[in-house]
Amino acid sequence: MTSPPYDLVVRGGTVATAAGRFVADVGVRGERVAALGDLGAPPAGAKVVDARGMIVVPGGIDAHTHLDMPFGGSTTADDFATGSEAALFGGTTTIIDFATPRRGEPLRKGLEAWRRKAEGRCSVDYGFHMVMTGAADKALREMDQLVREGVTTFKLFMAYPDRLMADDRTILRALLRTKENGGLVCMHAENGWAVETLVREALARGDTQPSFHPLTRPVAVEAEATARACMLAEVAGVPIYIMHLTSARALEEVRRARERGVAVLAETCPQYLYLHADRYDGPGAEAAKFVLSPPLRPKGDDEALWRGLREGSLQVVSTDHCSFFLKPRPSRPCKEPGRRDFSRIPNGAPGIETRMLLMWDAVQKGRLSLERFVEVTATGPARLFGLFPRKGHLSPGADADIVVIDPRKPHTITAAQHHMSVDYNPYEGKTIHGSIREVFLRGRPMVRHERFLGRPGEGRFLRRAPI
Numbered sequence: 001m002t003s004p005p006y007d008l009v010v011r012g013g014t015v016a017t018a019a020g021r022f023v024a025d026v027g028v029r030g031e032r033v034a035a036l037g038d039l040g041a042p043p044a045g046a047k048v049v050d051a052r053g054m055i056v057v058p059g060g061i062d063a064h065t066h067l068d069m070p071f072g073g074s075t076t077a078d079d080f081a082t083g084s085e086a087a088l089f090g091g092t093t094t095i096i097d098f099a100t101p102r103r104g105e106p107l108r109k110g111l112e113a114w115r116r117k118a119e120g121r122c123s124v125d126y127g128f129h130m131v132m133t134g135a136a137d138k139a140l141r142e143m144d145q146l147v148r149e150g151v152t153t154f155k156l157f158m159a160y161p162d163r164l165m166a167d168d169r170t171i172l173r174a175l176l177r178t179k180e181n182g183g184l185v186c187m188h189a190e191n192g193w194a195v196e197t198l199v200r201e202a203l204a205r206g207d208t209q210p211s212f213h214p215l216t217r218p219v220a221v222e223a224e225a226t227a228r229a230c231m232l233a234e235v236a237g238v239p240i241y242i243m244h245l246t247s248a249r250a251l252e253e254v255r256r257a258r259e260r261g262v263a264v265l266a267e268t269c270p271q272y273l274y275l276h277a278d279r280y281d282g283p284g285a286e287a288a289k290f291v292l293s294p295p296l297r298p299k300g301d302d303e304a305l306w307r308g309l310r311e312g313s314l315q316v317v318s319t320d321h322c323s324f325f326l327k328p329r330p331s332r333p334c335k336e337p338g339r340r341d342f343s344r345i346p347n348g349a350p351g352i353e354t355r356m357l358l359m360w361d362a363v364q365k366g367r368l369s370l371e372r373f374v375e376v377t378a379t380g381p382a383r384l385f386g387l388f389p390r391k392g393h394l395s396p397g398a399d400a401d402i403v404v405i406d407p408r409k410p411h412t413i414t415a416a417q418h419h420m421s422v423d424y425n426p427y428e429g430k431t432i433h434g435s436i437r438e439v440f441l442r443g444r445p446m447v448r449h450e451r452f453l454g455r456p457g458e459g460r461f462l463r464r465a466p467i
């Protein structure tokens with residue numbers, strides 16, 4: 001007796017890719033997509049999901065998360081268990097987090113520490129960007145080895161002097177090395193010395209409210225660092241990836257560099273598309289929710305970012321999910337206690353669960369085509385980060401990471417009902433015109449109608465291909 005050709009058939013949905021859409025059945029065998037098209041009557045024994053009237057997309061890839069991240073002797077609110085389950089509820093099936101060695105420690109030690117944090121706890125598939133603060137010969141040799149082991153991207157910071165900041169020599173040496181080893185440098189582009197100076201001066205003047213957070217990280221600080229990063233990539237003759245780009249001016253620097261022939265890639269995040277700097281005008285505790293870096297920008301920048309997403313000058317939407325509790329709790333870093341000194345508020349916001357729905361809302365409102373939605377949430381990051389065609393695209397042979405979106409059932413975002421382990425949601429009360437109905441990771445049902453069906457910790461470490 002031969003086994004049936006499919007274990008699972010997602011029937012009759014509108015399957016969307018970055019290139020088009022069509023009504024089709026998706027046949028899954030084991031962990032992979034086996035066929036797309038009119039597959040006829042499902043074989044006996046196959047599980048059938050009726051997706052008529054639904055949108056079927058590849059599982060989301062969030063290329064920028066911070067789970068179980070150390071902060072002030074403790075950690076972020078979400079670890080790999082809670083963060084990854086929340087990701088699944090939001091239609092994300094793959095994340096790339098940041099392995100961060102202590103300063104002076106071998107990169108490998110950092111990677112091993114982060115693999116231990118995720119192993120057996122992470123419920124989505126995962127990879128790591130390797131954080132680098134120095135580029136001594138030994139670190140460069142480690143880069144080569146890590147690329148061979150599937151850790152192909154390296155995060156460097158132009159911000160946070162004395163903690164994470166890399167100087168121009170370090171950045172250039174890392175960039176030059178990627179020319180040989182096939183890695184890609186990802187950049188936090190804000191001028192750290194300028195920010196530090198502005199923060200010190202603000203505090204000395206007594207300007208300590210959260211409303212001074214964005215004023216000490218102005219757009220020029222981001223635009224300068226973005227331009228410098230692009231030029232260093234130009235000097236090295238390699239591609240570079242700009243993380244969490246927030247402003248029209250920084251995007252303009254990216255465009256200019258591209259016109260000179262520099263391969264600059266860039267992402268933005270939903271918070272820069274949906275939230276604005278007026279959030280800092282509220283009372284201190286409310287404003288503390290939105291203290292993240294780079295900060296939210298005034299209305300207007302978001303329009304440039306939407307245009308960038310539509311036209312392709314921005315390739316990826318990721319979250320920079322970095323959750324801290326708002327209200328004080330024992331031995332946890334919290335946001336509210338810093339309301340009288342913005343420089344003490346832990347930077348970051350939760351978003352791993354809401355990214356796909358917020359971007360879907362843009363499709364419903366005509367701001368983004370369905371194809372661009374698939375591109376920026378899944379196919380784009382898969383291609384840029386060495387996961388394509390296994391991830392980010394529904395086609396035979398790909399991992400059966402499948403999300404079924406119900407375009408008619410609304411979903412209201414609230415902290416009371418979200419699955420992230422944090423006591424507020426930056427999008428509280430926002431109603432999305434659509435909801436996540438089912439989520440499969442490598443063919444296994446993980447979420448159905450707001451219920452978690454997976455076995456926690458089923459996610460696997462992904463070895464990524466060189467760029």
Ligand SMILES: [Zn+2]
Nearest residue numbers: 064066320322
């Ligand atoms: Zn980040």
